Amino acid sequence: METDGFQATTDAFISWLSDAGVRINPKIRIEDFRSDGRGRGVVAAADLAEDEVIFSIPRTSALNINNSLAGIDAGSSRDALLNMPSWLALTALIISESQQSNSKWAAYLAVLPRQLDTLTFWSELELTELQASTVVKKIGKAGAEAMFSQHLLPLGLGESSTDLFHRVASIIMAYAFDIPYEADSEQQTGTAGAEDDELVSDNGDEKTILSMIPLADMLNADADRNNARLCCDNEDLEMRTIKPISKGEEIFNDYGQLPRSDLLRRYGYVTDNYAPYDVAEISTSSIMSALTSGPLKLGEGQLLQPLSEMEAKRRLTLAEREDVHDDSYDLIHPNTEGPAIPDELLALIYLQLLDEESLRAIETSQSSLPSRSKLATELVGQVLAALIQLREKEYATSIEEDENLLQTESVPYRTKMAMQVRLGEKRVLRAAIQEASSFTGSNKRMRTGQGSEPQPPAQGSLPNGKRQAEDTLKAKKKGRYR
Numbered sequence: 001m002e003t004d005g006f007q008a009t010t011d012a013f014i015s016w017l018s019d020a021g022v023r024i025n026p027k028i029r030i031e032d033f034r035s036d037g038r039g040r041g042v043v044a045a046a047d048l049a050e051d052e053v054i055f056s057i058p059r060t061s062a063l064n065i066n067n068s069l070a071g072i073d074a075g076s077s078r079d080a081l082l083n084m085p086s087w088l089a090l091t092a093l094i095i096s097e098s099q100q101s102n103s104k105w106a107a108y109l110a111v112l113p114r115q116l117d118t119l120t121f122w123s124e125l126e127l128t129e130l131q132a133s134t135v136v137k138k139i140g141k142a143g144a145e146a147m148f149s150q151h152l153l154p155l156g157l158g159e160s161s162t163d164l165f166h167r168v169a170s171i172i173m174a175y176a177f178d179i180p181y182e183a184d185s186e187q188q189t190g191t192a193g194a195e196d197d198e199l200v201s202d203n204g205d206e207k208t209i210l211s212m213i214p215l216a217d218m219l220n221a222d223a224d225r226n227n228a229r230l231c232c233d234n235e236d237l238e239m240r241t242i243k244p245i246s247k248g249e250e251i252f253n254d255y256g257q258l259p260r261s262d263l264l265r266r267y268g269y270v271t272d273n274y275a276p277y278d279v280a281e282i283s284t285s286s287i288m289s290a291l292t293s294g295p296l297k298l299g300e301g302q303l304l305q306p307l308s309e310m311e312a313k314r315r316l317t318l319a320e321r322e323d324v325h326d327d328s329y330d331l332i333h334p335n336t337e338g339p340a341i342p343d344e345l346l347a348l349i350y351l352q353l354l355d356e357e358s359l360r361a362i363e364t365s366q367s368s369l370p371s372r373s374k375l376a377t378e379l380v381g382q383v384l385a386a387l388i389q390l391r392e393k394e395y396a397t398s399i400e401e402d403e404n405l406l407q408t409e410s411v412p413y414r415t416k417m418a419m420q421v422r423l424g425e426k427r428v429l430r431a432a433i434q435e436a437s438s439f440t441g442s443n444k445r446m447r448t449g450q451g452s453e454p455q456p457p458a459q460g461s462l463p464n465g466k467r468q469a470e471d472t473l474k475a476k477k478k479g480r481y482r
């Protein structure tokens with residue numbers, strides 16, 4: 001029998017929703033999914049048709065700066081809220097509401113989680129399980145704390161602590177919606193200066209407002225299992241089905257096609273259904289360091305001699321000019337929409353390997369970067385495979401070791417999620433190595449031929465297995481690759 005008040009909190013929330021004017025289709029119910037590790041969720045209690053309204057929520061019941069500022073007197077706090085980033089203002093509002101005994105949103109705030117598994121809350125030790133995943137650098141905990149100090153502490157929000165700030169800000173990251181801002185509706189008229197307010201984001205064509213939307217945020221998600229969507233076209237916000245849903249099925253929203261690293265960072269969970277969206281990053285700084293710091297070992301005992309720093313910089317500058325330079329590149333699972341290795345990364349490596357004559361032709365705009373099939377030369381493939389193998393080595397364990405570790409029964413929950421993330425990234429790297437190794441484009445313009453690059457003579461063998469020319473001058477003219 002339940003002793004923690006979970007069901008009572010759900011019941012109070014349902015009753016509050018009704019008072020708040022939320023109309024709920026009787027064919028759904030809120031379900032306790034804690035035993036599956038996903039808190040509450042929404043389930044179809046009867047068959048639902050396609051495009052059926054699951055529930056509708058008056059915009060006044062959304063918790064956002066528009067609806068809450070009405071209760072805050074004009075003054076410095078109000079100005080401060082209007083002038084801070086939207087997620088911080090919403091954090092302040094939620095903390096402020098949660099401290100008012102008569103808050104309009106009390107029953108809603110009671111169903112929000114007390115604990116999260118998003119990466120902000122992981123210990124240093126837990127984070128080490130993510131090994132070389134770049135997600136660790138994206139958590140931004142220190143940056144968030146600096147923002148809390150700058151924007152939230154001066155508000156004097158009563159009982160507040162860094163932990164509370166993190167908890168509320170993280171809930172916003174996992175629960176809030178950016179909904180279209182109704183500039184002409186009545187509810188906005190009370191908010192002076194709202195049009196210029198940075199709390200209203202400009203997402204291209206439409207302005208949006210960051211909002212907590214009760215019940216809409218009770219829908220879980222599982223990659224492409226989404227079968228519902230929040231529609232903001234009508235007066236009320238409506239959750240509608242996007243396909244027929246059978247009785248007993250869970251109703252899923254869509255959190256986006258996120259790699260599991262980002263799913264874990266933002267939502268604190270992972271499922272295998274997100275594996276196709278996994279991404280592994282390779283940074284330009286690591287690529288350039290490998291290409292300049294020593295001979296790079298390619299397959300079959302071949303070596304790629306390093307470029308001088310100055311030469312590498314020259315080629316990088318050209319990559320920038322050609323708009324193929326990035327701080328890092330995303331490798332993905334090859335799918336119908338694209339290959340594992342992005343064109344820009346191919347172009348970056350191609351420019352690093354191009355012979356002097358061809359390089360100069362691009363520099364002087366006599367020729368331009370070729371299409372992907374020509375960028376994908378055998379040498380570019382070999383170099384990329386070697387670079388990605390170096391990236392693989394930054395992870396402490398191999399794919400096979402992770403697969404075995406994941407079979408172990410006693411792995412803690414967070415460790416298991418970290419293993420799934422790092423294993424997913426290693427599988428992407430493996431797929432990218434395979435793709436790179438399959439490149440067969442001609443090496444004609446690569447620095448193997450008659451380039452005039454003034455490079456020092458280098459050691460090793462040619463990619464086609466020919467021996468290096470012994471004549472030093474000739475060797476110099478043959479360029480960097482030996």
Ligand SMILES: C[S@@+](CC[C@H](N)C(=O)[O-])C[C@H]1O[C@@H](n2cnc3c(N)ncnc32)[C@H](O)[C@@H]1O
Binds near residue numbers: 039111112218220270
């Ligand atoms: C928008 S809320 C959904 C409602 C949430 N289950 C609750 O009880 O408050 C998002 C959070 O739900 C959980 N969640 C959503 N989908 C999940 C899934 N497929 N598996 C596990 N947890 C999930 C995660 O904790 C996530 O941060």
